[in-house]
Amino acid sequence: MTFAFQKQNIVMQLYCNSLTKYSRLKTREIKIGDLLLGNLHPVRVQTMTTTDTMNTIATVEQTIRCIEAGAELVRITAPSKNEAENLLNIKNELRKRGYTTPLIADIHFTPNAAEVAARIVEKVRVNPGNYVDKKKFEQIDYTDAEYVEEIERIRERFTPLIKICKEYGTAMRIGTNHGSLSDRIMSRYGDTANGMVESAMEFLRIARGENYHNILLSMKSSNPQVMVQAYRLLIQQMDAEFGECYPLHLGVTEAGDGEDGRVKSAAGIGTLLEDGIGDTIRVSLTEDPEFEIPVCKDLVKRYAVDDKQLRVDGNIPAIETIPYSPFEYKRRETFAIDNIGAKHVPVVVADLSKTKKIIPSTLESVGYKYDETSDKWNIADAAADYIFTGHQLLNFALPGTLKVIVYPAAWALATDKEKYFPIFDAGGFAEAEQKSDAINFVMIDCFNDETSINDFTYLDELANDKTVVFCLSSSNKHAMPSLRRMFVELMNRKINNPVIINCDSHWQTADEHLIHYSTECGALLLDGFGDGICLGMNEESYELSTVNRKLSTGRTYLENQTPEQFINNTAFSILQATRTRISKTEYISCPSCGRTLFDLQETTAKIRSRTNHLKGVKIAIMGCIVNGPGEMADADFGYVGSGVGKITLYKGKEIMKKNIDSSIAVDELINLLKENDAWIDV
Numbered sequence: 158m159t160f161a162f163q164k165q166n167i168v169m170q171l172y173c174n175s176l177t178k179y180s181r182l183k184t185r186e187i188k189i190g191d192l193l194l195g196n197l198h199p200v201r202v203q204t205m206t207t208t209d210t211m212n213t214i215a216t217v218e219q220t221i222r223c224i225e226a227g228a229e230l231v232r233i234t235a236p237s238k239n240e241a242e243n244l245l246n247i248k249n250e251l252r253k254r255g256y257t258t259p260l261i262a263d264i265h266f267t268p269n270a271a272e273v274a275a276r277i278v279e280k281v282r283v284n285p286g287n288y289v290d291k292k293k294f295e296q297i298d299y300t301d302a303e304y305v306e307e308i309e310r311i312r313e314r315f316t317p318l319i320k321i322c323k324e325y326g327t328a329m330r331i332g333t334n335h336g337s338l339s340d341r342i343m344s345r346y347g348d349t350a351n352g353m354v355e356s357a358m359e360f361l362r363i364a365r366g367e368n369y370h371n372i373l374l375s376m377k378s379s380n381p382q383v384m385v386q387a388y389r390l391l392i393q394q395m396d397a398e399f400g401e402c403y404p405l406h407l408g409v410t411e412a413g414d415g416e417d418g419r420v421k422s423a424a425g426i427g428t429l430l431e432d433g434i435g436d437t438i439r440v441s442l443t444e445d446p447e448f449e450i451p452v453c454k455d456l457v458k459r460y461a462v463d464d465k466q467l468r469v470d471g472n473i474p475a476i477e478t479i480p481y482s483p484f485e486y487k488r489r490e491t492f493a494i495d496n497i498g499a500k501h502v503p504v505v506v507a508d509l510s511k512t513k514k515i516i517p518s519t520l521e522s523v524g525y526k527y528d529e530t531s532d533k534w535n536i537a538d539a540a541a542d543y544i545f546t547g548h549q550l551l552n553f554a555l556p557g558t559l560k561v562i563v564y565p566a567a568w569a570l571a572t573d574k575e576k577y578f579p580i581f582d583a584g585g586f587a588e589a590e591q592k593s594d595a596i597n598f599v600m601i602d603c604f605n606d607e608t609s610i611n612d613f614t615y616l617d618e619l620a621n622d623k624t625v626v627f628c629l630s631s632s633n634k635h636a637m638p639s640l641r642r643m644f645v646e647l648m649n650r651k652i653n654n655p656v657i658i659n660c661d662s663h664w665q666t667a668d669e670h671l672i673h674y675s676t677e678c679g680a681l682l683l684d685g686f687g688d689g690i691c692l693g694m695n696e697e698s699y700e701l702s703t704v705n706r707k708l709s710t711g712r713t714y715l716e717n718q719t720p721e722q723f724i725n726n727t728a729f730s731i732l733q734a735t736r737t738r739i740s741k742t743e744y745i746s747c748p749s750c751g752r753t754l755f756d757l758q759e760t761t762a763k764i765r766s767r768t769n770h771l772k773g774v775k776i777a778i779m780g781c782i783v784n785g786p787g788e789m790a791d792a793d794f795g796y797v798g799s800g801v802g803k804i805t806l807y808k809g810k811e812i813m814k815k816n817i818d819s820s821i822a823v824d825e826l827i828n829l830l831k832e833n834d835a836w837i838d839v
């Protein structure tokens with residue numbers, strides 16, 4: 158298996174079978190208990206318990222709830238030998254109750270616990286960032302000889318575990334986390350996707366040297382950009398070095414809860430699944446673990462149900478050269494038309510064309526609230542930049558920052574040509590007698606069954622017209638590969654007009670819509686494509702979305718809000734998750750596990766309710782001091798459990814307030830934000 162693509166004199170390495178036809182990446186087959194994984198077996202779904210591992214019955218009962226929800230693997234933390242030993246009681250109780258689902262021990266820092274657990278459960282997870290190395294946040298310069306010595310030290314400490322796994326038929330995940338790279342890796346590779354790959358490869362080389370192959374790998378980060386790049390690089394590296402790939406476990410760490418957790422997870426995991434990558438997935442939500450499973454299933458069912466492939470790609474021409482790097486983020490070069498393109502953050506276009514009569518209060522659903530007393534519009538951080546109203550002109554004065562897109566016949570009647578702009582289909586634009594001097598939106602239906610590459614020669618006529626913004630869509634149910642192909646076509650033809658990504662959902666539930674929008678748009682935005690997004694729903698989904706707003710938790714999402722509000726919030730969440738436009742506070746909260754020292758769900762909700770107006774501030778809420786500080790990645794502030802009833806507060810990686818009482822910890826966090834000019838009064 159080689160993915161070498163020649164581009165001029167540069168060898169551009171691809172990371173999957175195809176960018177235009179859905180095709181699973183074939184990986185080595187591994188066995189976890191009786192479960193086969195990799196080698197094109199269905200993508201397995203899994204989760205992790207949050208109970209205290211020493212509480213056998215609570216852990217057994219939570220594991221059963223996860224299995225009943227559909228988990229095919231369940232992970233349990235083993236922070237020390239005691240918990241590792243108690244895995245035997247948990248396993249025996251599960252077997253007694255008739256459950257044979259493979260169990261995984263989650264190990265950080267403690268090789269002795271791993272060596273006990275590997276004799277009991279079907280799989281162990283080790284973190285190469287802390288299995289042997291102790292993280293001290295130190296920058297040490299290693300000479301080549303010292304570096305080799307360190308690898309030898311790892312070999313000595315890691316080999317006994319490999320031997321036990323071989324003897325007992327136990328599988329292993331080498332699970333790298335962006336937030337917990339060792340000081341040694343950080344000193345040589347920095348905080349990079351390359352460093353994550355090398356961290357895992359060091360362990361994988363040792364395992365292969367021992368002829369042990371029952372291995373899978375993960376490259377998790379709370380930043381989907383880094384996570385996607387790291388998995389792609391890892392595939393490329395394994396292919397180059399071994400000529401084969403080990404199975405991949407996909408996940409976005411500390412994704413948070415509710416809508417944001419789903420959007421962030423789908424942007425990262427969904428982007429990779431679209432390219433046929435991934436053999437098992439875990440969605441890390443700050444919610445009860447059984448609620449993660451329906452989200453996993455919604456992600457996976459987009460590609461296959463009972464071995465039947467669901468994604469149909471239509472007639473998309475193959476990509477012979479890729480004119481961008483899939484391994485580092487670089488936004489496609491465009492020129493600016495008003496506030497769209499070039500260095501402007503991606504705009505949000507809200508589709509209000511299904512609203513029969515738009516009045517001032519309609520705009521509340523897209524971030525504009527009219528105050529009659531002061532005769533002023535209050536504009537939210539997540540306010541749409543453009544609205545599409547179809548044939549409708551509005552009979553009231555609009556907020557200053559908002560512009561309207563309408564069909565050409567309506568635009569011809571509009572008196573305010575600085576506020577209203579026409580949207581044409583490609584043929585209509587060529588023939589139109591009247592066009593805007595400022596912005597003309599031109600719709601392009603990309604590569605469905607009826608179109609071929611030759612149908613797009615007209616693009617050259619529109620190319621670099623300084624008024625034309627392309628609106629790319631596809632009638633294919635999975636539109637992303639068609640749109641990505643069109644972005645490649647634009648780059649190949651050196652067309653630098655800005656582009657709005659149009660994404661329609663045909664799904665029904667809130668979870669399904671969130672996953673669809675986040676996967677389809679996320680996959681493009683993470684590769685630097687798109688100067689704006691416009692999300693829509695077909696008529697049937699639009700009707701359903703008013704009644705079908707339940708998340709997998711059973712909680713109603715955005716109760717009493719219109720479909721337009723749901724869509725507008727989702728659009729801003731996707732831009733935030735892909736780090737292309739920041740419009741709200743970012744929460745990096747761990748999913749909790751047996752190490753957790755406080756009620757994470759309740760505390761996260763409490764912190765969110767006090768700080769959700771702090772646009773752009775990243776706050777981490779982590780359950781334990783052992784992994785929390787490392788895993789909270791690039792958070793600006795951290796709230797970390799450091800003992801029973803005790804919290805330690807961080808600014809970046811620096812401890813600011815140690816072991817304060819949890820009853821005053823949220824207030825102290827607010828004080829810390831104030832002391833550091835990160836607070837604004839509401």
Ligand code: SF4
Pocket residue numbers: 747748749750751752753754779780781782783784785788
């Ligand atoms: S940070 Fe959270 S999920 Fe990670 S080990 Fe600590 S408590 Fe468990």
